[in-house]
Amino acid sequence: MNRSTKIYFASDFHLGAPNPQESRDREKLIIQWLDQIKKDASEIFLVGDLFDFWFTYEKVIPKGFIRFQGKLAELVDLGIIVHVFSGNHDLWGTEYFEKEIGVKIYKNPIERTWNQKKFYIGHGDGLGPGDYTYKKLKKYVFLNPFTIWAFKNLHPDWGIALAQAWSGKSRSSTKKEEIFRGEEFEWLAQYSKDILNEEEKQNRVLTDYFIFGHRHLSLDINLPNGSRYINLGEWIHNKSYAVFDGENLKLEYWKG
Numbered sequence: 001m002n003r004s005t006k007i008y009f010a011s012d013f014h015l016g017a018p019n020p021q022e023s024r025d026r027e028k029l030i031i032q033w034l035d036q037i038k039k040d041a042s043e044i045f046l047v048g049d050l051f052d053f054w055f056t057y058e059k060v061i062p063k064g065f066i067r068f069q070g071k072l073a074e075l076v077d078l079g080i081i082v083h084v085f086s087g088n089h090d091l092w093g094t095e096y097f098e099k100e101i102g103v104k105i106y107k108n109p110i111e112r113t114w115n116q117k118k119f120y121i122g123h124g125d126g127l128g129p130g131d132y133t134y135k136k137l138k139k140y141v142f143l144n145p146f147t148i149w150a151f152k153n154l155h156p157d158w159g160i161a162l163a164q165a166w167s168g169k170s171r172s173s174t175k176k177e178e179i180f181r182g183e184e185f186e187w188l189a190q191y192s193k194d195i196l197n198e199e200e201k202q203n204r205v206l207t208d209y210f211i212f213g214h215r216h217l218s219l220d221i222n223l224p225n226g227s228r229y230i231n232l233g234e235w236i237h238n239k240s241y242a243v244f245d246g247e248n249l250k251l252e253y254w255k256g
Contacts, residue, residue: 001114001246005042010241011213012234015065017052031071033254041080047213048087048123053164056096060156076102088125115246117208124212128191178216188212189221192229209249218251
């Protein structure tokens with residue numbers, strides 16, 4: 001990393017929710033944030049659920065969010081590397097953004113190292129103990145080729161309306177979980193500890209930072225051996241993100 005640049009992480013914009021007006025207002029704030037950080041960003045990681053729902057069709061583009069898409073294109077054209085992860089709300093393909101805009105797309109967690117600091121980055125859905133119902137749905141329904149084929153062959157107006165209704169129901173059912181009940185109940189913290197244990201057993205370099213979204217809580221939890229679990233929170237209410245300056249990683253909040 002260049003000393004004058006930083007790496008930024010954000011997640012769970014949920015553009016499209018809960019209604020068009022609130023989504024548009026949030027989109028404008030996100031663009032303001034991107035305009036601010038482009039001054040010193042070398043890379044930007046957008047770690048899933050950027051949209052409350054997205055589907056990559058072969059011939060059409062889902063309506064909305066054009067300002068956000070244009071801003072991503074501008075950042076890429078400026079030479080900033082933009083990474084986009086699939087989340088549980090937009091797991092049905094963001095390949096459009098890779099082909100048309102030039103962002104890098106990831107469907108699974110990745111590892112990166114900057115200045116001898118090791119990072120493990122992913123959205124976080126379906127990882128760690130618990131959440132067994134979602135894990136089964138993701139494996140046998142959401143990622144089932146027949147399900148994807150059937151949805152693709154619905155008229156987009158019907159398919160997107162159906163998906164948005166499901167997405168809203170999903171958000172309502174998980175809202176009660178957006179409370180910190182203690183480290184022992186944070187599945188992604190437990191998942192991070194399991195990875196650290198495996199790295200230690202195999203005499204591998206230990207991960208310094210585990211960065212996830214999905215949880216909708218801004219969290220910074222100390223793990224064994226000086227590692228940290230960071231949850232990026234969300235932008236519907238808190239507008240939180242993380243920034244790494246080459247030496248330290250910290251959570252911040254965008255005030256606009």
